[in-house]
Amino acid sequence: MASIDITDVRKAYGSTKILHGVDLTIQDGEFVVLVGPSGCGKSTLLRMIAGLEDISSGEIRIGGRVVNDLDPKDRDIAMVFQSYALYPHMTVADNMSYSLRLRKTAKEKIAAAISGAATKLSLTPLMERRPKALSGGQRQRVAMGRAIVRSPKAFLFDEPLSNLDARLREHMRGEIKKLHQDLGATSIYVTHDQIEAMTLADRIVAMNAGLVQQVGSPLDLYDRPANLFVAGFMGSPAMNMFEGTYRNANGGTVELAQGVVVPLAGPAPTADGTKVTLGIRPEHVLVGKTGLEGIQALISLVEPTGFGTILHASAFGEDVKAFSLERGVAVRGDTVSVSFPVDRIHLFDTATGSRIG
Amino acid sequence: MIRPKRLGMTLAHRAAILLYIAFALFPLYWLVKVSVTPNDLLYSEGVKMWPSRATLDHFAFVLEHSDFPLFFRNSMIVSVSTAFIVTLLSSIGGYALSRFTFRGKFWIVGLMLLTQMFPLVMLIAPIFKMLSPLGLTNSLSGLVLVYVAFNVPFATFLMQSFFDGIPKDLEEAAMIDGATRFMAFRQIILPLTLPGMAATLGFVFTAAWSELLFALMLISGVDASTFPVGLLSFVSKFSVDFGQMMAAGVLALIPACIFFLLIQRYLVQGLTAGAVKG
Ligand SMILES: Nc1ncnc2c1ncn2[C@@H]1O[C@H](COP(=O)(O)OP(=O)(O)OP(=O)(O)O)[C@@H](O)[C@H]1O
Ligand SMILES: [Mg+2]
Numbered sequence: 001m002a003s004i005d006i007t008d009v010r011k012a013y014g015s016t017k018i019l020h021g022v023d024l025t026i027q028d029g030e031f032v033v034l035v036g037p038s039g040c041g042k043s044t045l046l047r048m049i050a051g052l053e054d055i056s057s058g059e060i061r062i063g064g065r066v067v068n069d070l071d072p073k074d075r076d077i078a079m080v081f082q083s084y085a086l087y088p089h090m091t092v093a094d095n096m097s098y099s100l101r102l103r104k105t106a107k108e109k110i111a112a113a114i115s116g117a118a119t120k121l122s123l124t125p126l127m128e129r130r131p132k133a134l135s136g137g138q139r140q141r142v143a144m145g146r147a148i149v150r151s152p153k154a155f156l157f158d159e160p161l162s163n164l165d166a167r168l169r170e171h172m173r174g175e176i177k178k179l180h181q182d183l184g185a186t187s188i189y190v191t192h193d194q195i196e197a198m199t200l201a202d203r204i205v206a207m208n209a210g211l212v213q214q215v216g217s218p219l220d221l222y223d224r225p226a227n228l229f230v231a232g233f234m235g236s237p238a239m240n241m242f243e244g245t246y247r248n249a250n251g252g253t254v255e256l257a258q259g260v261v262v263p264l265a266g267p268a269p270t271a272d273g274t275k276v277t278l279g280i281r282p283e284h285v286l287v288g289k290t291g292l293e294g295i296q297a298l299i300s301l302v303e304p305t306g307f308g309t310i311l312h313a314s315a316f317g318e319d320v321k322a323f324s325l326e327r328g329v330a331v332r333g334d335t336v337s338v339s340f341p342v343d344r345i346h347l348f349d350t351a352t353g354s355r356i357g
Numbered sequence: 358m359i360r361p362k363r364l365g366m367t368l369a370h371r372a373a374i375l376l377y378i379a380f381a382l383f384p385l386y387w388l389v390k391v392s393v394t395p396n397d398l399l400y401s402e403g404v405k406m407w408p409s410r411a412t413l414d415h416f417a418f419v420l421e422h423s424d425f426p427l428f429f430r431n432s433m434i435v436s437v438s439t440a441f442i443v444t445l446l447s448s449i450g451g452y453a454l455s456r457f458t459f460r461g462k463f464w465i466v467g468l469m470l471l472t473q474m475f476p477l478v479m480l481i482a483p484i485f486k487m488l489s490p491l492g493l494t495n496s497l498s499g500l501v502l503v504y505v506a507f508n509v510p511f512a513t514f515l516m517q518s519f520f521d522g523i524p525k526d527l528e529e530a531a532m533i534d535g536a537t538r539f540m541a542f543r544q545i546i547l548p549l550t551l552p553g554m555a556a557t558l559g560f561v562f563t564a565a566w567s568e569l570l571f572a573l574m575l576i577s578g579v580d581a582s583t584f585p586v587g588l589l590s591f592v593s594k595f596s597v598d599f600g601q602m603m604a605a606g607v608l609a610l611i612p613a614c615i616f617f618l619l620i621q622r623y624l625v626q627g628l629t630a631g632a633v634k635g
Contacts, residue, residue, distance in 0.1 A: 072533045085524065085529065087531070
């Protein structure tokens with residue numbers, strides 16, 4: 001096991017720049033999840049750590065040692081591919097023992113290692129099968145098994161669960177978490193499933209367009225997104241965002257469209273008249289009967305999820321989403337009042353996108 | 358229960374296939390038929406599907422009294438060496454084209470394509486001129502050299518398409534597992550490309566086995582003649598000994614058949630794999 005230090009790492013294919021300088025330190029034993037939209041460079045970064053992709057500039061250190069020019073085989077890491085990449089002509093046992101055989105590990109040790117891994121992953125009855133005779137979930141477990149038979153310095157996962165159905169994904173998510181708690185190995189996990197990111201990570205690294213947007217604990221990112229990108233990316237249904245103007249008067253307010261004024265908890269550290277974006281998560285929007293304090297709104301759509309209800313309300317020319325655990329709060333066509341609790345409001349500078357306060 | 362209309366369609370389908378097979382195999386049948394027809398019946402019986410009296414005399418003559426066994430041996434040496442050398446080179450080359458980007462790749466591929474564009478007849482004189490001072494005319498090695506040169510480009514493209522069909526992830530996984538690139542190639546990729554290699558082997562073997570033009574032009578003595586050239590020796594100025602010629606032809610089919618029987622398991626896999634994966 002080892003820590004991983006990434007210093008100003010850049011990647012370009014010819015003149016196309018993919019990563020624009022990534023800095024990241026991953027502690028020994030930490031589980032870090034990289035999230036971001038498709039094409040933002042998550043896989044590229046992971047593959048650079050693995051040694052499958054050249055590093056255009058910058059430095060990657062694994063356990064303190066610079067690995068920029070080291071072949072993948074000398075980096076002592078394990079990787080689980082999205083496609084699983086099982087060797088089709090080898091049995092499950094041979095797939096799992098391949099890395100140990102390459103290292104000329106003693107036969108008894110190999111046998112012990114693979115039977116240990118097989119037990120952990122309930123693969124024991126499948127050891128003599130070829131990959132093509134396995135289900136998707138079983139293949140996924142073999143891919144995991146192949147990674148854990150040796151004790152590498154770090155585990156890399158590139159969307160390992162994205163080919164499984166929702167239920168199995170949920171199950172394997174739990175398995176991966178347990179496995180990490182057992183082995184305590186440094187892990188970097190790429191996904192664009194935010195539930196996976198939230199549940200698995202010690203720390204989340206949110207990326208967009210080749211740049212790290214925010215690094216922090218899952219709840220950190222959720223509760224205090226550093227910018228509009230993170231605010232919009234984390235959370236489902238997504239955060240409501242309304243553009244407006246900041247006013248210093250009356251202890252800090254935001255003027256939204258159609259003269260609607262939303263009070264803030266206190267004056268914000270920005271100039272009067274700044275263009276701002278007000279963000280509020282749907283589960284924090286309060287919906288009540290009209291007449292109560294709040295903004296007049298018309299319910300335009302009700303989406304029951306079983307778990308709760310998503311309400312879409314039109315107010316001040318915008319679509320306001322609210323999430324409620326209760327059912328039957330309102331029906332389509334109802335006139336309601338919506339309000340935004342001051343301590344739940346996020347404020348962003350519209351021009352720069354970064355968080356205010 | 359098969360409905361009558363479906364049955365009719367199936368029958369028509371089968372009949373069409375049968376017709377095609379009959380058409381394709383008829384020359385082979387005729388080859389066998391003539392090879393067992395005694396000389397005195399060849400012209401006297403008219404067109405008959407099977408001679409009234411069959412004989413193996415032609416075979417006996419070809420094997421015992423002609424240079425045919427020698428031609429046969431030469432062809433065997435040339436075709437087998439060509440097939441193996443080409444498959445080896447094209448596997449390595451095809452892998453490089455499939456997996457690496459390197460400077461000049463575009464031009465190398467372009468040049469390889471260019472070599473496939475010329476009618477071979479145009480090249481005979483220059484090749485003869487080049488090989489003759491090297492002492493490679495009239496020799497089997499010269500012939501192998503020429504066959505290899507002409508088969509490598511196409512075979513390389515063929516192998517490239519097989520490698521393209523194998524996901525890159527596999528060798529990357531192997532390299533992360535601790536293999537060098539070459540080990541990943543040998544232990545992971547190569548076993549998966551066996552069908553492709555069998556197809557290439559078969560293709561090149563057949564091409565070399567039946568090649569006539571270069572064999573005819575580059576070889577003048579009996580010692581280094583291959584079997585297609587040998588076949589022509591049954592054509593003399595005054596007559597063509599069809600019976601012996603056909604017997605020789607039948608014999609020449611045998612190694613090709615055996616060869617394909619050996620690789621057919623891989624070949625079928627290989628051809629279909631190539632078909633779906635491009
Ligand atoms: N060989 C290449 N040549 C040029 N551009 C490439 C190459 N490989 C990847 N890219 C580009 O790099 C960018 C980042 O790709 P990457 O695979 O890292 O994205 P990702 O974040 O993993 O996305 P996804 O979530 O879809 O897997 C993409 O825009 C992609 O088009
Ligand atoms: Mg990716």
